[in-house]
Amino acid sequence: MPAKTPAKTPAKALTLTEQARRAQLIGVTVDLIARHHYSGTSLARIAEAAGISKAAVLYHFPSKDAVVRAAYDSVIEALTGHIGAAIGTRTGAAALEAYIRSLVGHLRDHPAHTRMIVEAISEDAEVEDTPHAPGRQASVAALIAAGRDAGDYRRDVDPAVTAVIVNGALDGIVSENLADPAFDTAAAAENLIDLLRRSLRPSPPGEDTSPVA
Amino acid sequence: MPAKTPAKTPAKALTLTEQARRAQLIGVTVDLIARHHYSGTSLARIAEAAGISKAAVLYHFPSKDAVVRAAYDSVIEALTGHIGAAIGTRTGAAALEAYIRSLVGHLRDHPAHTRMIVEAISEDAEVEDTPHAPGRQASVAALIAAGRDAGDYRRDVDPAVTAVIVNGALDGIVSENLADPAFDTAAAAENLIDLLRRSLRPSPPGEDTSPVA
DNA sequence: AAGCTTCCTTACCATGCGGTCAGAATACTG
DNA sequence: CAGTATTCTGACCGCATGGTAAGGAAGCTT
Numbered sequence: 001m002p003a004k005t006p007a008k009t010p011a012k013a014l015t016l017t018e019q020a021r022r023a024q025l026i027g028v029t030v031d032l033i034a035r036h037h038y039s040g041t042s043l044a045r046i047a048e049a050a051g052i053s054k055a056a057v058l059y060h061f062p063s064k065d066a067v068v069r070a071a072y073d074s075v076i077e078a079l080t081g082h083i084g085a086a087i088g089t090r091t092g093a094a095a096l097e098a099y100i101r102s103l104v105g106h107l108r109d110h111p112a113h114t115r116m117i118v119e120a121i122s123e124d125a126e127v128e129d130t131p132h133a134p135g136r137q138a139s140v141a142a143l144i145a146a147g148r149d150a151g152d153y154r155r156d157v158d159p160a161v162t163a164v165i166v167n168g169a170l171d172g173i174v175s176e177n178l179a180d181p182a183f184d185t186a187a188a189a190e191n192l193i194d195l196l197r198r199s200l201r202p203s204p205p206g207e208d209t210s211p212v213a
Numbered sequence: 214m215p216a217k218t219p220a221k222t223p224a225k226a227l228t229l230t231e232q233a234r235r236a237q238l239i240g241v242t243v244d245l246i247a248r249h250h251y252s253g254t255s256l257a258r259i260a261e262a263a264g265i266s267k268a269a270v271l272y273h274f275p276s277k278d279a280v281v282r283a284a285y286d287s288v289i290e291a292l293t294g295h296i297g298a299a300i301g302t303r304t305g306a307a308a309l310e311a312y313i314r315s316l317v318g319h320l321r322d323h324p325a326h327t328r329m330i331v332e333a334i335s336e337d338a339e340v341e342d343t344p345h346a347p348g349r350q351a352s353v354a355a356l357i358a359a360g361r362d363a364g365d366y367r368r369d370v371d372p373a374v375t376a377v378i379v380n381g382a383l384d385g386i387v388s389e390n391l392a393d394p395a396f397d398t399a400a401a402a403e404n405l406i407d408l409l410r411r412s413l414r415p416s417p418p419g420e421d422t423s424p425v426a
Numbered sequence: 427a428a429g430c431t432t433c434c435t436t437a438c439c440a441t442g443c444g445g446t447c448a449g450a451a452t453a454c455t456g
Numbered sequence: 457c458a459g460t461a462t463t464c465t466g467a468c469c470g471c472a473t474g475g476t477a478a479g480g481a482a483g484c485t486t
Contacts, residue, residue, distance in 0.1 A: 015432070039252035043474055055476080056434050064474060137389065161404045164396075168385015169378040176350065176377045183377075191374045199411035230453090230463075256444060268446080269464050277444060 021060050022070070025050055029071040034115035038068070072120055075113045082106040093152035093200075096143045097193050100170060104189040107174050114174055137163050144200075153200040166196065234273050235283070238263055242284040247328035251281070285333055288326045295319040306365035306413075309356045310406050313383060317402040320387050327387055350376050357413075366413040379409065 014022075028049040032041045043064040047054045061067045086102030087095050107114040141163035147153045173188045227235075241262040245254045256277040260267045274280045299315030300308050320327040354376035360366045386401045 017433075021433090042472075044472080052433095053435055054474080055436085058475065059433070158404060161401050162408075164385050164389045164401060165382040165405055165408065168382040168388070170381065172377045172381015172384060175381070188374050188377060191371060192378055195375075195378065195408075195412040199408040228462075234463090255442075257442080265463095266465050267444080268466080271445065272463065 018060065021050075025057060025060060025067055026071045026074050029067050030075060030112050030116055033068070033071065033119065034112035037119055041068070043067075072116065075110075075116050078110070078113065079103070079106055079117070092147040092150040093197070096140070096147055096166075096196070099140065099143060100166070100189050100193055101186075103170055104173060104185045108177060108185045111178070114178060118171075118175055118178065137167060140167055147200075151202065154202050157200055162200070166192075231273065234263075234265075238270060238273060238280055239284045239287050242280050243288060243325050243329055246281070246284065246332065247325035250332055254281070256280075285329065288323075288329050291323070291326065292316070292319055292330070305360040305363040306410070309353070309360055309379075309409070312353065312356060313379070313402050313406055314399075316383055317386060317398045321390060321398045324391070327391060331384075331388055331391065350380060353380055360413075364415065367415050370413055375413070379405075 141159040145159040177183045354372040358372040390396045
């Protein structure tokens with residue numbers, strides 16, 4: 001029985017070289033996509049960048065798409081890991097602000113990751129029901145809802161809509177930094193945090209509370 | 214002298230069928246890109262969708278890229294025209310709010326345009342120094358600066374950074390609507406406007422004015 | 427050293443791509 | 457109706473793509 005994809009029953013039978021190659025391929029693929037977009041990243045270029053042949057790449061991965069997917073997953077995992085660690089045990093407004101700062105900080109420190117994520121809108125496969133992070137909006141909405149229930153925010157804020165706005169603003173900051181590397185993302189993050197503080201804080205007594213026109 | 218690209222000296226020597234074909238090709242290209250992304254939109258598919266041969270497409274346009282570019286330009290022009298008309302002679306905060314409402318409204322009414330714009334990040338040409346609308350951030354920043362100078366906004370708002378945040382939030386709203394057509398973009402736009410009103414308005418007397426931590 | 431597994435290369439294939447070319451329709455104009 | 461400019465087709469070209477087949481080299485285990 002010649003082993004096809006090395007896996008006996010659990011996911012532990014990975015050779016050392018296998019792991020190294022996979023990591024290397026994922027690395028060069030992230031770089032290539034960051035430089036030449038998704039559609040411009042071919043199997044041959046991945047192989048060339050790794051110093052091996054196309055067939056060798058397809059020995060470690062079942063298809064080119066699998067390589068790209070693995071690269072994308074690794075980037076996303078690094079991001080979510082960083083954010084999760086930054087939030088830690090924080091709650092309420094502090095958690096949301098940690099989310100904003102850690103996301104912007106991580107993507108500022110990893111431009112290749114950033115380019116890859118930003119360009120990961122459509123990919124090549126037409127059947128892709130998970131365009132972005134799946135629960136991203138929901139996660140931030142939960143953060144906002146918790147902050148509201150904790151009294152950090154007005155009671156009439158809409159967590160879902162606000163999450164869309166916050167995530168969009170974050171993407172805008174990150175994207176702007178790609179277009180203009182001199183753009184101060186940290187300052188922009190603080191600006192966004194200040195903006196949210198002013199607009200989401202509970203109304204002082206004697207002030208109109210109508211949220212929507 | 215066989216005419217190559219019909220143009221004598223001014224830009225008026227366009228045959229009727231020429232105009233019609235160009236418009237048709239632009240139309241089907243917008244639809245195709247909206248459905249199959251940029252990289253999945255080939256010359257053959259454009260020709261097939263238009264009911265003519267590949268060579269016929271290349272008779273009306275010098276290259277496939279030119280078709281795509283024309284389609285993109287037409288979509289952008291429609292959008293900027295709509296927004297410009299909506300802003301009209303408005304100034305200050307009213308102008309920014311008209312901008313937000315008209316952008317969201319237009320893109321809600323034209324989903325194909327929306328998909329095309331959203332996916333127009335990288336295109337296929339690697340040498341593309343105009344990734345998005347060139348002066349979009351600057352235009353909104355000017356709007357905000359005018360609103361600030363008119364007294365609608367705090368004196369210490371940063372127009373450039375705020376413009377990035379606002380445009381990002383708008384993109385977030387539009388993108389969310391693509392992922393979830395049931396998302397109420399009009400309500401989200403009003404929510405964003407309310408958020409901006411609360412955070413950008415001049416500070417009432419007796420309140421801290423420190424903008425950034 | 428034999429033998430098996432792992433790892434990789436060269437050569438190849440079918441397909442789709444953008445684009446060209448010669449010439450046939452089609453339409454406009456005298 | 458003749459002639460010319462416009463519009464279009466079908467066949468073709470060179471190239472890059474993702475993927476496969478067959479076999480050779482390297483290393484581990486006995």
